[in-house]
Amino acid sequence: MFYFNLNRFLMDFKIKGTDGKARVGELFLSRGSIRTPAFMPVGTQATVKAMLPENVKSLGADIILCNTYHLMLRPGENLIKKLGGLHKFMNWEKPILTDSGGFQVMSLSGLSQKSNEGVEFQSHFDGKKHFLNPEYSIKIQKTLGSDIIMCFDDCASFNSEKSDIALSMKRSMEWAVRSKEQFDLTDGGLLFGIQQGGIYEDLRDESTKRLIDIGFQGYALGGLAVGEPQNQMFKVLDASVSKFPIDKPRYLMGVGKPDDIVGAVLRGVDMFDCVLPTRSGRTGQALTRRGAVNIKNSRHKDDYRPIDPDCNCYTCLNYSRAYLHHVFKSGEIISSMLITWHNLHYYQELMSNIRDAIINKKLIEFINGFTKLQNSGDLSLI
Numbered sequence: 498m499f500y501f502n503l504n505r506f507l508m509d510f511k512i513k514g515t516d517g518k519a520r521v522g523e524l525f526l527s528r529g530s531i532r533t534p535a536f537m538p539v540g541t542q543a544t545v546k547a548m549l550p551e552n553v554k555s556l557g558a559d560i561i562l563c564n565t566y567h568l569m570l571r572p573g574e575n576l577i578k579k580l581g582g583l584h585k586f587m588n589w590e591k592p593i594l595t596d597s598g599g600f601q602v603m604s605l606s607g608l609s610q611k612s613n614e615g616v617e618f619q620s621h622f623d624g625k626k627h628f629l630n631p632e633y634s635i636k637i638q639k640t641l642g643s644d645i646i647m648c649f650d651d652c653a654s655f656n657s658e659k660s661d662i663a664l665s666m667k668r669s670m671e672w673a674v675r676s677k678e679q680f681d682l683t684d685g686g687l688l689f690g691i692q693q694g695g696i697y698e699d700l701r702d703e704s705t706k707r708l709i710d711i712g713f714q715g716y717a718l719g720g721l722a723v724g725e726p727q728n729q730m731f732k733v734l735d736a737s738v739s740k741f742p743i744d745k746p747r748y749l750m751g752v753g754k755p756d757d758i759v760g761a762v763l764r765g766v767d768m769f770d771c772v773l774p775t776r777s778g779r780t781g782q783a784l785t786r787r788g789a790v791n792i793k794n795s796r797h798k799d800d801y802r803p804i805d806p807d808c809n810c811y812t813c814l815n816y817s818r819a820y821l822h823h824v825f826k827s828g829e830i831i832s833s834m835l836i837t838w839h840n841l842h843y844y845q846e847l848m849s850n851i852r853d854a855i856i857n858k859k860l861i862e863f864i865n866g867f868t869k870l871q872n873s874g875d876l877s878l879i
Contacts, residue, residue, distance in 0.1 A: 508687055508714050510746055516860040518739060518765035521852045524746055526644050526687070528584070529591045531559040533746060533767040534851055536758065536844045537594060539775060542567050543577075543587040546775045547833040548841065550589045556810075556838075557845035559591060560644070562770045565637050566598030570620050570627070574640040582642035594645035594770075595638045597676075598629055599669075599691070599719070600652050600751070611651065613668060631675035635688075643686050647717065648676035650691040655724035662695040662720075669693045669719075670707045677711055689715040689748060696729050698736045705740050716741045717748040718766075727757060734764040755784065755847060756871060759864055762851055774844050778837030781825045785843060786870050790818075792836065797822040800879060810842035811835075 509525040524531040538545045538553055541564045545553050553561065563583060568574060577586050584590055609618035615630025634649035649672050653665035673690050680688045690713035694700030708716060718737060721730050734749070741747050748768035749761050758769050777784055781793040785805045790797075792804070803813035804821070812821075812835040825832040854863035 510715075510744060512744075514856040516855045516858045517763065519762050519851075519855045519860050520765060520767060521855045522746070522767060524767075526592050528644055529559060531592060531768075532848075532852060534758075534762045534848055534855075535559060535768050536848050537562045537768065537770040538841055538844075539770055539772045540587065540589075540593075541772075542571070543583060545841075547778060547830075547837040548775075550587060552838065553841065554589075554591065556842050557849065558841070560594060561589060561591075562594045562596060563587075563641070563643075564596045564598065564601065565634055565641070565647075566596070566601035566629070568595075568641060569598070569629075569637050570622055574637045578640050578642070584642060592644040593642075595641060595643040595647065596750075597634045597638070597647040597649040597691075599634075599647075599650040613671065615649075631672040632679045635676050635679040639680075639683055639685060645715070646680065646686045646688050648673045648689065648691050648713075650693060650719055652693065652720050652723070653695060655695070655720075657695070659695070659697055659700075662693075662697065663700055666693040666695075666700050666704050670704060673708060673711055673713075677713070687714040689713055689717050689746075691717045691719040691750070692737065693720045695720055696725055696733055698733070701733060701737045702740070705737065709742065713745070715746040715748060715768075717750050719750050721749065722752045722757065722771075727760070730757070731760050731764065734761055734766065738765040755844075756868070758847070759851065759867055762855075763860065763864065774840035775837050778840045779833045781832065781836065783821075783836050784840045786867075787873055787875055788871050790875055792818060792821045792832075793825050794822075796878060802876065802879075804836075804839055805843075806876075808839065808843065808846075810839050812839040812842075 512520050512522045514521040522533040538558050538561050540561045543563055577583055580586050583593060609616050615628055617628050619626055631649040638646040650669040651665045653662045690708040692704045694704045738747055746767045749766045752769050753771050774784060783790040783792055783804045790804055797818040800818035802818055805813055816835055854860045
C-alpha cells in the first residue's frame with residue numbers, strides 16, 4: 498500500500514534535555530510552540546469550562562483540546578468555518594488539538610453501531626442519526642482548522658475480551674491508513690496516529706509497528722485510563738513508549754491525575770489532557786500539592802486560609818476556604834470559576850516544575866518530594 502509523504506507539512510520537535518526516559522522538548526507550530534511535557538486543558542465544546550480563554554493562556558497553557566464529535570453535532574463544523582474557524586470562534590489564537598471522536602463513540606456505545614466502514618450513531622442531543630468514519634472525522638478537523646489532528650480510532654472498553662480488543666486494534670490500524678490518506682489530500686495541521694491494544698503488550702507492539710510503517714508526525718497512546726489500575730497503565734507505558742520514534746512527540750490521551758502524569762513523564766510521555774481539573778473545579782474539589790481538598794466539607798466553613806498557602810494563583814491570593822465553601826454551598830457560579838482557576842494553575846505549575854527537574858537531572862528527587870507531599874494530606878484544622 499502506498500503512503501503519502503508527510504514531509505511537506507512543517508513540524509519541528511526538539512528535545513532539549515533528558516533525565517532517564519523523561520524528556521523536555523518543544524514542538525514548534527505555526528500558531529506557537531508547545532513546551533513539553535505539556536498538559537492540555539480540555540475545551541470539549543470550544544470552551545474550557547468556567548474559564549475565559551485569556552485566563553487559560555495566562556496560566557501557561559500552550560495548547561488546548563477540543564472535540565470533533567461534540568462540535569460536529571453542535572454548532573457544526575461548517576458554521577464554525579463560516580465564522581472564521583475554531584480559533585477565531587472561541588477567541589483562542591494558540592494551537593488546538595482536536596480529538597477524533599473515537600472515544601465518544603465508545604463511551605456512548607448504547608447509541609452507536611460500528612462496522613469496518615465507520616460508526617452510525619444517534620446524537621445524544623436530539624436523537625438524530627449521524628455517520629462518522631475516518632474520512633469524515635479528518636474532514637471535520639480540517640474544516641475546524643485544527644493544528645493537531647487525531648486519527649479516527651476504535652477504542653474498546655477495558656472489560657472487553659482480548660479477542661475483541663484485538664479486533665478493535667486492527668480496525669483502528671485500518672482506520673489509521675484511511676485517516677492518513679484523507680489527511681494528505683489537503684494542507685494544514687499535523688496528524689497523530691493512535692496506538693491501541695488494551696493492556697496487552699503483543700497487541701500494543703503490533704499497533705506500534707503498523708503506525709510507524711504508515712508514518713505520522715506524532716504518536717498517541719489510546720485506550721488507557723479507561724478503568725484499568727494505575728500499575729497496569731504504567732506497565733503498558735513501560736513496554737510501549739520507548740518503541741515510538743525518539744524524534745516525535747508522544748501523547749497519552751485522557752490522562753490524568755497528577756500522579757498519573759508524573760509516572761507517565763518518568764516513562765517518556767510528552768503530552769497529556771484530562772477533564773479532571775475543570776470537572777473537579779465544578780464539583781468543589783481543589784487539586785493541590787498536598788492532594789485533593791473538598792471545599793464542600795464543613796471543616797472549611799470558617800477557615801480564613803487559602804486552598805494552598807504556598808500557591809500564588811489568583812484564587813489563593815484573594816479568597817479564603819471559608820468564602821469558597823460559602824459560594825459552593827450557595828450554588829454560585831464563581832465557585833466553579835475560582836476553583837477551576839486554581840486547579841488549572843496547579844496543573845501548569847506541576848508541568849513547569851517537571852520540566853525544570855528534567856533539565857536539571859533531578860526528576861527522581863522531584864518525584865520523591867511530590868509523592869511525600871501528596872501523601873501528607875490536607876492542612877491541619879485551625
